[in-house]
Amino acid sequence: MDLQGKRILVTGGAGLIGSRLATRLVADNDVRVVDDLSNGIRESVPEAAEFLQGDLTDEAVVADVVTEDLDAVFHLAADKYVNTDRPREQMEVNEAMTFNVLERMDEVGVDNVLFTSSSTVYGEAPMPTPEDYAPLEPISVYGASKLAEEGLLSVYAHSHDVTVWNFRFANIVGPRYGAGVVPDFVYKLQQDPESLTILGDGRQEKSYMHIEECIDAMCHVVERSEGEMNTYNLGTRTTTSVTRIADIVSEEMGIDPDYEYTGGDRGWTGDVPKMRLSVEKLSAIGFEPELSSDESVRRGVRDLLDGAENEPHLG
Template sequence: MSLSNRRALVTGGAGFIGSHLVERLLADGADVTVVDDLSGGDPDRVPAGADLLEADLTRTGALEGRLADVDLVFHLAASKRVDTGRPHAQFDDNTRMTRTLLEAMAAADVTEIAYTSSSTVYGEAPRPTPEDYAPLEPISAYGASKLADEGLLSARAHSHDLTVWNFRFANVVGPRLRGAVIPDFVEKLREDPETLTILGDGRQEKSYLHVEDCLDAMLHVVERADAAMNTYNLGTRTTTSVDRIADIVADEMALEPDLEYTGGRRGWTGDVPKMRLSIEKLSALGWEPARSSDEAVRRATREILDELE
Protein backbone atom coordinates (compact mmCIF):
# COMPACT_ATOMS: atom_id res chain seq x y z
CA MET A 1 0.00 0.00 0.00
CA SER A 2 1.42 3.35 -1.04
CA LEU A 3 0.62 6.45 1.02
CA SER A 4 1.07 8.73 -1.98
CA ASN A 5 -2.12 10.71 -2.73
CA ARG A 6 -3.91 9.16 0.26
CA ARG A 7 -5.77 11.43 2.66
CA ALA A 8 -4.53 10.95 6.21
CA LEU A 9 -5.78 12.34 9.50
CA VAL A 10 -3.23 12.54 12.33
CA THR A 11 -4.51 13.05 15.87
CA GLY A 12 -1.90 14.63 18.12
CA GLY A 13 -0.13 15.88 15.02
CA ALA A 14 1.18 19.01 16.75
CA GLY A 15 3.10 16.93 19.29
CA PHE A 16 6.58 15.44 19.27
CA ILE A 17 6.12 12.24 17.27
CA GLY A 18 2.99 13.46 15.52
CA SER A 19 4.63 16.51 13.95
CA HIS A 20 7.49 14.36 12.62
CA LEU A 21 4.94 11.90 11.23
CA VAL A 22 3.06 14.69 9.46
CA GLU A 23 6.28 15.83 7.81
CA ARG A 24 7.01 12.28 6.64
CA LEU A 25 3.49 11.75 5.28
CA LEU A 26 3.61 15.02 3.35
CA ALA A 27 7.02 14.07 1.92
CA ASP A 28 5.53 10.74 0.83
CA GLY A 29 2.78 12.53 -1.09
CA ALA A 30 -0.13 12.20 1.31
CA ASP A 31 -2.71 14.89 2.03
CA VAL A 32 -2.71 15.45 5.80
CA THR A 33 -5.13 16.91 8.31
CA VAL A 34 -3.91 17.37 11.90
CA VAL A 35 -6.33 17.15 14.83
CA ASP A 36 -4.94 18.47 18.12
CA ASP A 37 -6.38 20.27 21.15
CA LEU A 38 -2.98 21.98 21.57
CA SER A 39 -2.88 21.22 25.29
CA GLY A 40 0.52 19.62 24.77
CA GLY A 41 1.13 20.33 21.11
CA ASP A 42 2.44 23.43 19.39
CA PRO A 43 0.74 24.78 16.24
CA ASP A 44 4.13 26.01 15.04
CA ARG A 45 5.21 22.38 14.73
CA VAL A 46 2.53 21.65 12.12
CA PRO A 47 4.31 21.93 8.78
CA ALA A 48 3.08 23.97 5.85
CA GLY A 49 0.93 21.83 3.63
CA ALA A 50 -1.06 20.22 6.45
CA ASP A 51 -4.44 21.46 7.64
CA LEU A 52 -4.86 22.00 11.40
CA LEU A 53 -8.16 21.34 13.16
CA GLU A 54 -8.15 22.36 16.82
CA ALA A 55 -10.50 19.91 18.55
CA ASP A 56 -10.85 18.14 21.89
CA LEU A 57 -11.38 14.45 21.24
CA THR A 58 -12.68 13.88 24.76
CA ARG A 59 -15.84 15.70 23.61
CA THR A 60 -18.44 13.48 21.96
CA GLY A 61 -19.02 14.59 18.38
CA ALA A 62 -15.78 16.57 18.17
CA LEU A 63 -15.07 15.07 14.74
CA GLU A 64 -18.62 15.03 13.42
CA GLY A 65 -18.53 15.55 9.66
CA ARG A 66 -14.73 15.91 9.64
CA LEU A 67 -13.72 12.50 8.26
CA ALA A 68 -15.72 12.47 5.03
CA ASP A 69 -12.63 12.67 2.81
CA VAL A 70 -10.21 10.65 5.00
CA ASP A 71 -8.68 7.33 3.87
CA LEU A 72 -6.47 6.52 6.86
CA VAL A 73 -6.13 7.64 10.49
CA PHE A 74 -2.98 7.82 12.62
CA HIS A 75 -4.09 8.10 16.25
CA LEU A 76 -1.36 9.60 18.46
CA ALA A 77 -3.40 11.91 20.68
CA ALA A 78 -3.24 10.97 24.37
CA SER A 79 -2.62 12.22 27.87
CA LYS A 80 0.91 10.86 28.14
CA ARG A 81 2.33 11.56 31.60
CA VAL A 82 2.84 8.22 33.36
CA ASP A 83 3.07 9.85 36.80
CA THR A 84 -0.02 12.03 36.53
CA GLY A 85 -1.76 12.95 39.77
CA ARG A 86 -5.15 12.26 38.17
CA PRO A 87 -4.91 8.62 37.02
CA HIS A 88 -8.63 7.92 36.71
CA ALA A 89 -9.21 11.08 34.71
CA GLN A 90 -6.25 10.23 32.49
CA PHE A 91 -7.69 6.76 31.82
CA ASP A 92 -11.10 8.27 31.03
CA ASP A 93 -9.62 10.92 28.73
CA ASN A 94 -7.53 8.48 26.71
CA THR A 95 -10.25 5.88 26.22
CA ARG A 96 -12.82 8.59 25.44
CA MET A 97 -10.54 10.00 22.70
CA THR A 98 -10.35 6.59 21.06
CA ARG A 99 -14.10 5.99 21.35
CA THR A 100 -14.85 9.40 19.82
CA LEU A 101 -12.47 8.68 16.96
CA LEU A 102 -13.86 5.20 16.30
CA GLU A 103 -17.42 6.54 16.23
CA ALA A 104 -16.44 9.22 13.73
CA MET A 105 -14.60 6.67 11.60
CA ALA A 106 -17.63 4.37 11.57
CA ALA A 107 -19.94 7.22 10.56
CA ALA A 108 -17.62 8.17 7.68
CA ASP A 109 -16.84 4.57 6.69
CA VAL A 110 -13.09 4.99 7.33
CA THR A 111 -11.66 1.49 7.81
CA GLU A 112 -7.91 1.91 8.49
CA ILE A 113 -6.21 3.17 11.64
CA ALA A 114 -2.65 3.13 12.97
CA TYR A 115 -2.56 3.42 16.76
CA THR A 116 0.40 4.36 18.93
CA SER A 117 0.25 2.17 22.01
CA SER A 118 3.12 1.71 24.46
CA SER A 119 5.51 -0.74 26.08
CA THR A 120 3.74 0.17 29.34
CA VAL A 121 0.92 -2.28 28.50
CA TYR A 122 3.29 -5.11 29.48
CA GLY A 123 4.02 -3.85 32.99
CA GLU A 124 7.13 -5.45 34.50
CA ALA A 125 7.61 -8.31 32.05
CA PRO A 126 10.53 -10.63 31.19
CA ARG A 127 12.92 -9.16 28.62
CA PRO A 128 12.99 -9.11 25.66
CA THR A 129 9.19 -8.99 25.73
CA PRO A 130 7.36 -10.41 22.68
CA GLU A 131 3.96 -9.23 21.44
CA ASP A 132 2.26 -12.45 22.60
CA TYR A 133 3.51 -12.17 26.20
CA ALA A 134 0.74 -12.62 28.78
CA PRO A 135 -0.79 -11.71 31.11
CA LEU A 136 -0.57 -8.00 30.31
CA GLU A 137 -0.46 -6.23 33.69
CA PRO A 138 0.26 -2.49 33.33
CA ILE A 139 1.34 -0.71 36.52
CA SER A 140 0.19 2.81 35.56
CA ALA A 141 -3.11 4.36 34.53
CA TYR A 142 -1.41 5.41 31.30
CA GLY A 143 -0.49 1.79 30.51
CA ALA A 144 -3.98 0.66 31.49
CA SER A 145 -5.55 3.22 29.14
CA LYS A 146 -3.36 2.07 26.27
CA LEU A 147 -4.31 -1.54 26.89
CA ALA A 148 -8.00 -0.61 27.06
CA ASP A 149 -7.68 1.25 23.75
CA GLU A 150 -6.06 -1.81 22.20
CA GLY A 151 -9.11 -3.78 23.31
CA LEU A 152 -11.51 -1.29 21.73
CA LEU A 153 -9.58 -1.38 18.48
CA SER A 154 -9.33 -5.16 18.46
CA ALA A 155 -13.07 -5.55 19.02
CA ARG A 156 -13.82 -3.17 16.15
CA ALA A 157 -11.23 -4.85 13.89
CA HIS A 158 -12.68 -8.31 14.37
CA SER A 159 -16.34 -7.33 14.19
CA HIS A 160 -16.63 -4.30 11.88
CA ASP A 161 -14.12 -4.77 9.05
CA LEU A 162 -11.52 -2.39 10.49
CA THR A 163 -7.80 -2.74 9.78
CA VAL A 164 -5.65 -1.77 12.78
CA TRP A 165 -1.89 -1.30 12.98
CA ASN A 166 -1.12 -1.29 16.70
CA PHE A 167 2.35 -0.10 17.69
CA ARG A 168 3.81 -0.74 21.14
CA PHE A 169 6.57 1.87 21.41
CA ALA A 170 9.82 1.80 23.30
CA ASN A 171 11.04 5.25 24.45
CA VAL A 172 11.11 7.47 21.34
CA VAL A 173 13.65 10.31 21.28
CA GLY A 174 14.71 13.06 18.90
CA PRO A 175 14.29 16.75 18.11
CA ARG A 176 11.25 18.52 19.70
CA LEU A 177 11.20 16.02 22.56
CA ARG A 178 10.30 17.67 25.87
CA GLY A 179 9.31 16.38 29.31
CA ALA A 180 11.53 13.30 29.13
CA VAL A 181 14.87 12.24 30.56
CA ILE A 182 17.19 13.67 27.88
CA PRO A 183 15.73 17.21 27.75
CA ASP A 184 15.32 17.09 31.54
CA PHE A 185 19.06 16.42 31.97
CA VAL A 186 19.95 19.09 29.42
CA GLU A 187 17.84 21.71 31.18
CA LYS A 188 19.18 20.78 34.63
CA LEU A 189 22.79 21.00 33.47
CA ARG A 190 22.19 24.34 31.75
CA GLU A 191 20.95 25.65 35.11
CA ASP A 192 23.62 23.96 37.23
CA PRO A 193 26.64 22.50 35.37
CA GLU A 194 28.13 21.16 38.59
CA THR A 195 25.42 18.79 39.84
CA LEU A 196 22.83 16.55 38.17
CA THR A 197 19.94 15.10 40.21
CA ILE A 198 18.67 11.77 38.89
CA LEU A 199 15.26 10.32 39.76
CA GLY A 200 15.55 6.83 41.24
CA ASP A 201 18.87 4.99 41.47
CA GLY A 202 20.14 5.55 37.91
CA ARG A 203 19.96 1.84 37.15
CA GLN A 204 16.71 2.04 35.24
CA GLU A 205 17.47 0.60 31.83
CA LYS A 206 15.31 0.86 28.74
CA SER A 207 15.33 0.80 24.97
CA TYR A 208 15.50 4.18 23.21
CA LEU A 209 14.42 4.51 19.58
CA HIS A 210 15.17 7.55 17.45
CA VAL A 211 12.05 9.16 16.00
CA GLU A 212 13.30 8.68 12.43
CA ASP A 213 13.61 4.93 13.02
CA CYS A 214 10.20 4.94 14.71
CA LEU A 215 8.53 6.49 11.67
CA ASP A 216 10.38 4.19 9.28
CA ALA A 217 9.13 1.19 11.26
CA MET A 218 5.54 2.45 11.46
CA LEU A 219 5.22 3.10 7.76
CA HIS A 220 7.02 -0.15 6.91
CA VAL A 221 4.38 -2.09 8.85
CA VAL A 222 1.43 -0.08 7.49
CA GLU A 223 2.59 -0.77 3.95
CA ARG A 224 3.14 -4.52 4.47
CA ALA A 225 0.93 -5.96 7.23
CA ASP A 226 -2.70 -6.57 6.30
CA ALA A 227 -4.38 -8.61 9.05
CA ALA A 228 -7.40 -7.21 10.88
CA MET A 229 -5.29 -6.50 14.00
CA ASN A 230 -1.56 -6.01 13.42
CA THR A 231 0.35 -5.60 16.71
CA TYR A 232 4.07 -4.82 16.54
CA ASN A 233 6.68 -3.80 19.07
CA LEU A 234 8.86 -0.88 17.93
CA GLY A 235 12.22 -0.62 19.63
CA THR A 236 15.89 -1.54 19.46
CA ARG A 237 17.78 -4.67 20.41
CA THR A 238 19.83 -2.71 22.95
CA THR A 239 19.13 -0.68 26.09
CA THR A 240 20.56 2.37 27.82
CA SER A 241 20.63 3.02 31.57
CA VAL A 242 19.73 6.36 33.11
CA ASP A 243 23.32 6.65 34.36
CA ARG A 244 24.54 6.10 30.80
CA ILE A 245 22.17 8.80 29.52
CA ALA A 246 23.63 11.17 32.10
CA ASP A 247 27.13 10.31 30.85
CA ILE A 248 26.14 10.92 27.21
CA VAL A 249 24.40 14.23 27.92
CA ALA A 250 27.29 15.46 30.07
CA ASP A 251 29.80 14.40 27.40
CA GLU A 252 27.89 16.25 24.66
CA MET A 253 27.80 19.34 26.88
CA ALA A 254 31.51 18.97 27.79
CA LEU A 255 30.65 18.78 31.50
CA GLU A 256 31.62 16.52 34.41
CA PRO A 257 28.83 17.00 36.98
CA ASP A 258 28.47 15.23 40.31
CA LEU A 259 25.51 12.85 40.26
CA GLU A 260 22.90 12.82 43.01
CA TYR A 261 20.03 10.34 43.31
CA THR A 262 16.55 10.56 44.78
CA GLY A 263 16.66 6.81 45.51
CA GLY A 264 14.43 3.82 44.81
CA ARG A 265 14.29 1.56 41.79
CA ARG A 266 11.60 3.65 40.06
CA GLY A 267 11.95 7.18 38.82
CA TRP A 268 8.27 7.86 39.62
CA THR A 269 5.07 6.03 40.50
CA GLY A 270 4.15 3.73 37.62
CA ASP A 271 7.65 3.74 36.14
CA VAL A 272 8.78 0.40 34.69
CA PRO A 273 12.49 0.30 35.65
CA LYS A 274 13.62 -2.26 33.05
CA MET A 275 12.25 -2.54 29.52
CA ARG A 276 13.42 -4.15 26.30
CA LEU A 277 10.94 -5.22 23.67
CA SER A 278 11.43 -8.14 21.34
CA ILE A 279 11.48 -6.91 17.74
CA GLU A 280 11.70 -10.34 16.13
CA LYS A 281 8.21 -10.00 14.63
CA LEU A 282 9.18 -6.64 13.12
CA SER A 283 12.46 -8.08 11.87
CA ALA A 284 10.59 -10.93 10.17
CA LEU A 285 8.66 -8.28 8.24
CA GLY A 286 11.99 -6.95 6.95
CA TRP A 287 12.82 -4.00 9.22
CA GLU A 288 15.72 -3.32 11.60
CA PRO A 289 16.57 -0.09 13.46
CA ALA A 290 19.39 1.94 11.95
CA ARG A 291 20.66 3.07 15.38
CA SER A 292 21.34 1.35 18.69
CA SER A 293 19.74 2.69 21.86
CA ASP A 294 22.94 4.55 22.85
CA GLU A 295 23.26 6.01 19.34
CA ALA A 296 19.64 7.20 19.45
CA VAL A 297 20.24 8.88 22.82
CA ARG A 298 23.42 10.61 21.63
CA ARG A 299 21.88 11.85 18.40
CA ALA A 300 18.77 13.11 20.21
CA THR A 301 20.96 14.91 22.76
CA ARG A 302 22.79 16.74 19.98
CA GLU A 303 19.52 17.65 18.27
CA ILE A 304 17.95 18.98 21.47
CA LEU A 305 21.08 20.99 22.28
CA ASP A 306 21.00 22.50 18.79
CA GLU A 307 17.36 23.50 19.31
CA LEU A 308 18.12 25.22 22.61
CA GLU A 309 21.06 27.26 21.34
Protein backbone atom coordinates in the same frame (compact mmCIF):
# COMPACT_ATOMS: atom_id res chain seq x y z
CA MET B 1 -1.80 0.13 2.64
CA ASP B 2 0.22 2.11 0.13
CA LEU B 3 1.07 5.49 1.65
CA GLN B 4 0.68 7.48 -1.56
CA GLY B 5 -2.25 9.50 -2.77
CA LYS B 6 -4.21 8.97 0.45
CA ARG B 7 -6.31 11.33 2.57
CA ILE B 8 -5.04 10.88 6.13
CA LEU B 9 -5.98 12.42 9.48
CA VAL B 10 -3.18 12.62 12.06
CA THR B 11 -4.49 13.21 15.59
CA GLY B 12 -1.94 14.69 17.99
CA GLY B 13 -0.11 15.89 14.90
CA ALA B 14 1.61 18.82 16.62
CA GLY B 15 3.50 16.56 19.04
CA LEU B 16 6.96 15.02 18.71
CA ILE B 17 5.92 11.86 16.85
CA GLY B 18 2.76 13.19 15.23
CA SER B 19 4.44 16.21 13.65
CA ARG B 20 7.29 14.11 12.30
CA LEU B 21 4.82 11.57 10.91
CA ALA B 22 2.72 14.31 9.30
CA THR B 23 5.87 15.80 7.76
CA ARG B 24 6.77 12.42 6.27
CA LEU B 25 3.24 11.87 4.92
CA VAL B 26 2.60 15.25 3.27
CA ALA B 27 5.11 14.56 0.50
CA ASP B 28 2.81 11.96 -1.07
CA ASN B 29 -0.57 12.34 0.66
CA ASP B 30 -3.27 14.84 1.58
CA VAL B 31 -2.86 15.30 5.35
CA ARG B 32 -5.17 16.81 7.95
CA VAL B 33 -3.88 17.39 11.50
CA VAL B 34 -5.90 17.88 14.68
CA ASP B 35 -4.33 18.76 18.02
CA ASP B 36 -5.50 20.60 21.13
CA LEU B 37 -1.95 22.01 21.59
CA SER B 38 -1.87 20.96 25.25
CA ASN B 39 1.59 19.47 24.69
CA GLY B 40 2.13 20.12 20.99
CA ILE B 41 3.52 23.07 19.05
CA ARG B 42 1.53 24.59 16.20
CA GLU B 43 4.71 25.53 14.32
CA SER B 44 5.73 21.87 14.18
CA VAL B 45 2.83 21.01 11.89
CA PRO B 46 3.98 21.01 8.24
CA GLU B 47 2.65 23.95 6.23
CA ALA B 48 1.28 21.62 3.58
CA ALA B 49 -1.07 19.96 6.09
CA GLU B 50 -4.54 21.23 6.95
CA PHE B 51 -4.61 22.08 10.67
CA LEU B 52 -7.53 22.16 13.09
CA GLN B 53 -7.18 22.89 16.79
CA GLY B 54 -9.58 20.83 18.86
CA ASP B 55 -10.18 18.41 21.71
CA LEU B 56 -11.11 14.88 20.66
CA THR B 57 -13.11 14.30 23.83
CA ASP B 58 -15.62 16.67 22.18
CA GLU B 59 -17.76 14.64 19.78
CA ALA B 60 -18.48 17.74 17.70
CA VAL B 61 -14.75 18.21 17.05
CA VAL B 62 -14.42 14.53 16.11
CA ALA B 63 -17.32 14.89 13.67
CA ASP B 64 -15.55 17.84 12.03
CA VAL B 65 -12.22 16.09 11.53
CA VAL B 66 -13.17 12.44 10.91
CA THR B 67 -14.97 12.68 7.57
CA GLU B 68 -16.05 10.16 4.96
CA ASP B 69 -13.38 11.28 2.47
CA LEU B 70 -10.58 9.93 4.70
CA ASP B 71 -8.66 6.78 3.81
CA ALA B 72 -7.14 6.40 7.28
CA VAL B 73 -6.85 7.89 10.75
CA PHE B 74 -3.42 7.87 12.40
CA HIS B 75 -4.38 8.27 16.04
CA LEU B 76 -1.55 9.62 18.18
CA ALA B 77 -3.44 12.05 20.45
CA ALA B 78 -3.12 11.09 24.12
CA ASP B 79 -2.37 12.21 27.64
CA LYS B 80 1.15 10.75 27.60
CA TYR B 81 2.56 11.41 31.09
CA VAL B 82 3.41 8.04 32.69
CA ASN B 83 3.73 9.57 36.17
CA THR B 84 0.65 11.78 35.95
CA ASP B 85 -0.86 13.34 39.06
CA ARG B 86 -4.30 13.15 37.37
CA PRO B 87 -4.78 9.38 36.92
CA ARG B 88 -8.58 9.31 36.64
CA GLU B 89 -8.59 12.17 34.13
CA GLN B 90 -5.85 10.48 32.10
CA MET B 91 -7.77 7.21 31.89
CA GLU B 92 -11.04 8.92 31.00
CA VAL B 93 -9.51 11.28 28.43
CA ASN B 94 -7.51 8.61 26.59
CA GLU B 95 -10.42 6.17 26.44
CA ALA B 96 -12.89 8.88 25.40
CA MET B 97 -10.71 10.16 22.55
CA THR B 98 -10.15 6.68 21.13
CA PHE B 99 -13.78 5.59 21.48
CA ASN B 100 -14.99 8.84 19.88
CA VAL B 101 -12.62 8.42 16.94
CA LEU B 102 -13.57 4.76 16.38
CA GLU B 103 -17.31 5.40 16.63
CA ARG B 104 -17.08 8.24 14.13
CA MET B 105 -14.93 6.15 11.77
CA ASP B 106 -17.59 3.44 11.86
CA GLU B 107 -20.34 6.00 11.23
CA VAL B 108 -18.72 7.48 8.10
CA GLY B 109 -17.08 4.31 6.76
CA VAL B 110 -13.35 4.93 7.40
CA ASP B 111 -11.77 1.51 7.87
CA ASN B 112 -8.03 2.02 8.51
CA VAL B 113 -6.54 3.22 11.80
CA LEU B 114 -3.00 3.45 13.12
CA PHE B 115 -2.64 3.66 16.90
CA THR B 116 0.34 4.50 19.09
CA SER B 117 0.34 2.33 22.18
CA SER B 118 3.23 1.80 24.59
CA SER B 119 5.60 -0.73 26.12
CA THR B 120 3.90 0.10 29.42
CA VAL B 121 1.04 -2.30 28.56
CA TYR B 122 3.40 -5.20 29.39
CA GLY B 123 4.17 -4.11 32.94
CA GLU B 124 7.25 -5.80 34.43
CA ALA B 125 7.73 -8.54 31.85
CA PRO B 126 10.68 -10.79 30.90
CA MET B 127 13.05 -9.27 28.33
CA PRO B 128 13.04 -9.12 25.38
CA THR B 129 9.25 -8.95 25.50
CA PRO B 130 7.41 -10.26 22.40
CA GLU B 131 4.04 -8.98 21.18
CA ASP B 132 2.29 -12.21 22.23
CA TYR B 133 3.53 -12.06 25.84
CA ALA B 134 0.78 -12.70 28.38
CA PRO B 135 -0.69 -11.78 30.73
CA LEU B 136 -0.53 -8.04 30.10
CA GLU B 137 -0.35 -6.46 33.55
CA PRO B 138 0.48 -2.72 33.38
CA ILE B 139 1.64 -1.07 36.60
CA SER B 140 0.79 2.54 35.68
CA VAL B 141 -2.54 4.18 34.84
CA TYR B 142 -0.99 5.31 31.56
CA GLY B 143 -0.23 1.68 30.68
CA ALA B 144 -3.72 0.67 31.77
CA SER B 145 -5.26 3.37 29.56
CA LYS B 146 -3.27 2.19 26.56
CA LEU B 147 -4.30 -1.42 27.19
CA ALA B 148 -7.95 -0.36 27.42
CA GLU B 149 -7.62 1.51 24.14
CA GLU B 150 -6.04 -1.55 22.52
CA GLY B 151 -9.13 -3.48 23.65
CA LEU B 152 -11.39 -1.02 21.87
CA LEU B 153 -9.29 -1.26 18.73
CA SER B 154 -9.51 -5.05 18.85
CA VAL B 155 -13.31 -4.83 18.95
CA TYR B 156 -13.38 -2.64 15.87
CA ALA B 157 -10.83 -4.82 14.07
CA HIS B 158 -12.74 -8.04 14.64
CA SER B 159 -16.35 -6.82 14.65
CA HIS B 160 -16.39 -3.73 12.41
CA ASP B 161 -13.98 -4.68 9.59
CA VAL B 162 -11.43 -2.03 10.54
CA THR B 163 -7.74 -2.64 9.78
CA VAL B 164 -5.65 -1.69 12.82
CA TRP B 165 -1.92 -1.04 13.05
CA ASN B 166 -1.08 -1.00 16.76
CA PHE B 167 2.42 0.10 17.77
CA ARG B 168 3.89 -0.55 21.20
CA PHE B 169 6.72 1.96 21.55
CA ALA B 170 9.93 1.83 23.48
CA ASN B 171 11.10 5.31 24.61
CA ILE B 172 11.22 7.64 21.59
CA VAL B 173 13.75 10.48 21.54
CA GLY B 174 14.12 13.39 19.15
CA PRO B 175 14.32 17.15 18.63
CA ARG B 176 11.75 18.40 21.11
CA TYR B 177 11.59 19.28 24.78
CA GLY B 178 8.84 17.34 26.53
CA ALA B 179 8.30 14.46 28.90
CA GLY B 180 11.03 11.87 29.39
CA VAL B 181 14.39 11.46 31.04
CA VAL B 182 16.47 12.71 28.09
CA PRO B 183 14.88 16.18 27.75
CA ASP B 184 14.55 16.34 31.53
CA PHE B 185 18.32 15.92 32.00
CA VAL B 186 19.12 18.40 29.22
CA TYR B 187 16.84 21.02 30.72
CA LYS B 188 18.07 20.50 34.29
CA LEU B 189 21.72 20.68 33.28
CA GLN B 190 21.11 23.85 31.29
CA GLN B 191 19.79 25.39 34.51
CA ASP B 192 22.52 23.94 36.75
CA PRO B 193 25.54 22.36 35.01
CA GLU B 194 27.22 21.52 38.32
CA SER B 195 24.83 18.87 39.66
CA LEU B 196 22.07 16.54 38.54
CA THR B 197 19.43 14.76 40.61
CA ILE B 198 18.64 11.31 39.21
CA LEU B 199 15.44 9.58 40.28
CA GLY B 200 15.98 6.06 41.59
CA ASP B 201 19.38 4.38 41.71
CA GLY B 202 20.33 5.14 38.08
CA ARG B 203 20.35 1.47 37.13
CA GLN B 204 16.92 1.57 35.52
CA GLU B 205 17.53 0.26 32.00
CA LYS B 206 15.33 0.72 28.93
CA SER B 207 15.33 0.73 25.16
CA TYR B 208 15.48 4.06 23.32
CA MET B 209 14.63 4.61 19.65
CA HIS B 210 15.25 7.76 17.62
CA ILE B 211 12.18 9.47 16.18
CA GLU B 212 13.29 9.15 12.56
CA GLU B 213 13.73 5.38 12.85
CA CYS B 214 10.40 5.20 14.65
CA ILE B 215 8.64 6.94 11.75
CA ASP B 216 10.48 4.76 9.22
CA ALA B 217 9.34 1.63 11.06
CA MET B 218 5.71 2.77 11.34
CA CYS B 219 5.44 3.49 7.62
CA HIS B 220 7.21 0.22 6.78
CA VAL B 221 4.71 -1.80 8.81
CA VAL B 222 1.64 0.01 7.44
CA GLU B 223 2.76 -0.66 3.88
CA ARG B 224 3.56 -4.34 4.49
CA SER B 225 0.94 -5.77 6.85
CA GLU B 226 -2.83 -5.87 6.35
CA GLY B 227 -4.27 -8.24 8.91
CA GLU B 228 -7.20 -7.28 11.11
CA MET B 229 -5.13 -6.36 14.19
CA ASN B 230 -1.47 -5.73 13.40
CA THR B 231 0.44 -5.28 16.66
CA TYR B 232 4.16 -4.48 16.48
CA ASN B 233 6.80 -3.52 19.00
CA LEU B 234 9.01 -0.60 17.97
CA GLY B 235 12.37 -0.31 19.69
CA THR B 236 16.00 -1.35 19.53
CA ARG B 237 17.81 -4.54 20.45
CA THR B 238 19.79 -2.77 23.18
CA THR B 239 19.12 -0.79 26.35
CA THR B 240 20.59 2.26 28.11
CA SER B 241 20.69 2.92 31.84
CA VAL B 242 19.60 6.19 33.40
CA THR B 243 23.14 6.88 34.60
CA ARG B 244 24.48 6.24 31.09
CA ILE B 245 21.94 8.76 29.74
CA ALA B 246 23.25 11.30 32.26
CA ASP B 247 26.79 10.56 31.05
CA ILE B 248 25.82 11.01 27.38
CA VAL B 249 24.01 14.29 28.07
CA SER B 250 27.00 15.56 30.08
CA GLU B 251 29.45 14.55 27.35
CA GLU B 252 27.43 16.30 24.65
CA MET B 253 27.13 19.45 26.79
CA GLY B 254 30.84 19.40 27.66
CA ILE B 255 30.27 19.40 31.43
CA ASP B 256 31.05 17.12 34.38
CA PRO B 257 28.25 17.40 36.97
CA ASP B 258 27.95 15.56 40.26
CA TYR B 259 25.13 13.01 40.38
CA GLU B 260 22.77 12.68 43.32
CA TYR B 261 20.43 9.68 43.41
CA THR B 262 17.06 9.63 45.17
CA GLY B 263 17.36 5.85 45.71
CA GLY B 264 15.17 2.85 45.03
CA ASP B 265 14.93 0.64 41.96
CA ARG B 266 12.58 2.98 40.04
CA GLY B 267 11.97 6.67 39.50
CA TRP B 268 8.32 6.80 40.60
CA THR B 269 5.35 4.59 41.38
CA GLY B 270 4.40 2.86 38.14
CA ASP B 271 7.88 3.16 36.61
CA VAL B 272 9.04 -0.12 35.00
CA PRO B 273 12.73 -0.45 36.02
CA LYS B 274 13.82 -2.52 33.02
CA MET B 275 12.30 -2.74 29.54
CA ARG B 276 13.47 -4.16 26.23
CA LEU B 277 10.99 -5.14 23.56
CA SER B 278 11.49 -7.99 21.13
CA VAL B 279 11.72 -6.63 17.57
CA GLU B 280 11.82 -10.03 15.87
CA LYS B 281 8.33 -9.55 14.40
CA LEU B 282 9.40 -6.19 12.95
CA SER B 283 12.61 -7.72 11.60
CA ALA B 284 10.64 -10.55 9.97
CA ILE B 285 8.95 -8.06 7.60
CA GLY B 286 12.24 -6.43 6.65
CA PHE B 287 12.87 -3.60 9.10
CA GLU B 288 15.96 -3.61 11.31
CA PRO B 289 16.76 -0.60 13.56
CA GLU B 290 20.19 0.79 12.65
CA LEU B 291 20.89 2.80 15.79
CA SER B 292 21.61 1.24 19.16
CA SER B 293 19.84 2.57 22.23
CA ASP B 294 22.97 4.56 23.23
CA GLU B 295 23.28 5.98 19.71
CA SER B 296 19.60 6.92 19.68
CA VAL B 297 19.97 8.75 23.00
CA ARG B 298 23.09 10.59 21.81
CA ARG B 299 21.43 11.66 18.58
CA GLY B 300 18.34 12.75 20.53
CA VAL B 301 20.50 14.85 22.88
CA ARG B 302 22.19 16.51 19.91
CA ASP B 303 18.78 17.21 18.38
CA LEU B 304 17.63 18.84 21.61
CA LEU B 305 20.77 20.93 22.01
CA ASP B 306 20.72 22.04 18.36
CA GLY B 307 17.10 23.13 18.66
CA ALA B 308 17.12 24.39 22.25
CA GLU B 309 17.22 28.07 21.33
CA ASN B 310 14.22 27.75 19.02
CA GLU B 311 11.97 25.27 20.84
CA PRO B 312 9.84 26.12 23.91
CA HIS B 313 10.10 23.84 26.93
CA LEU B 314 6.99 21.69 27.30
CA GLY B 315 7.91 19.32 30.12
